[in-house]
Amino acid sequence: GQQLNQSPQSMFIQEGEDVSMNCTSSSIFNTWLWYKQDPGEGPVLLIALYKAGELTSNGRLTAQFGITRKDSFLNISASIPSDVGIYFCAGRPSLNNNNDMRFGAGTRLTVKP
Amino acid sequence: DGGITQSPKYLFRKEGQNVTLSCEQNLNHDAMYWYRQDPGQGLRLIYYSQIVNDFQKGDIAEGYSVSREKKESFPLTVTSAQKNPTAFYLCASHGGSAFFGQGTRLTVV
Numbered sequence: 001g002q003q004l005n006q007s008p009q010s011m012f013i014q015e016g017e018d019v020s021m022n023c024t025s026s027s028i029f030n031t032w033l034w035y036k037q038d039p040g041e042g043p044v045l046l047i048a049l050y051k052a053g054e055l056t057s058n059g060r061l062t063a064q065f066g067i068t069r070k071d072s073f074l075n076i077s078a079s080i081p082s083d084v085g086i087y088f089c090a091g092r093p094s095l096n097n098n099n100d101m102r103f104g105a106g107t108r109l110t111v112k113p
Numbered sequence: 114d115g116g117i118t119q120s121p122k123y124l125f126r127k128e129g130q131n132v133t134l135s136c137e138q139n140l141n142h143d144a145m146y147w148y149r150q151d152p153g154q155g156l157r158l159i160y161y162s163q164i165v166n167d168f169q170k171g172d173i174a175e176g177y178s179v180s181r182e183k184k185e186s187f188p189l190t191v192t193s194a195q196k197n198p199t200a201f202y203l204c205a206s207h208g209g210s211a212f213f214g215q216g217t218r219l220t221v222v
Contacts (some may be wrong), residue, residue, distance in 0.1 A: 006155075033210055042119075042203050042213035043156075080198060088155065100144070101211050107157030 006104030
């Protein structure tokens, strides 16, 4: 089953505000991925993280691979209406099994103009 | 262009019927996955395959079946044994990062 705890479950923010969400696990992960899903579509990869402590940006999005390797954070700065969607974290828990991927339950983001 | 393709985008099934959802990828990925997503919910793993001619059950495999005869293809059959099949189904392939198809919305009528 899923081993990732993603929070918050949902967020309602005003346009222009910054957003922060996180994902934690009870075991060490070796890769962290963040996805965004628009309604009726498949998730699209936003950021991939491969090393503990890694901080990576993609436009207004910034994600970090936690030092303990048990968590990751995604921040969105200066939110805009098109940021609306569901954000999923995903992680790969085992070095020996490259095909084992687990997903968080998602954070549903609503941006009010 | 490389990618992963699901078809159809919308599918309607009568109760008691089996239906098959298609998933094809040209990314040369060994691993492929099927997930189910219900409204307002996360992704639940149905089946996954790490290599051709091999697949394993995920967390909610009951009522579903798969095959992996070719590396590029991983079709999912929703059988009549699946009591609540209406959902959004997502296929993914994995080669370091997971890439998703556009999804198939299945509705039982």
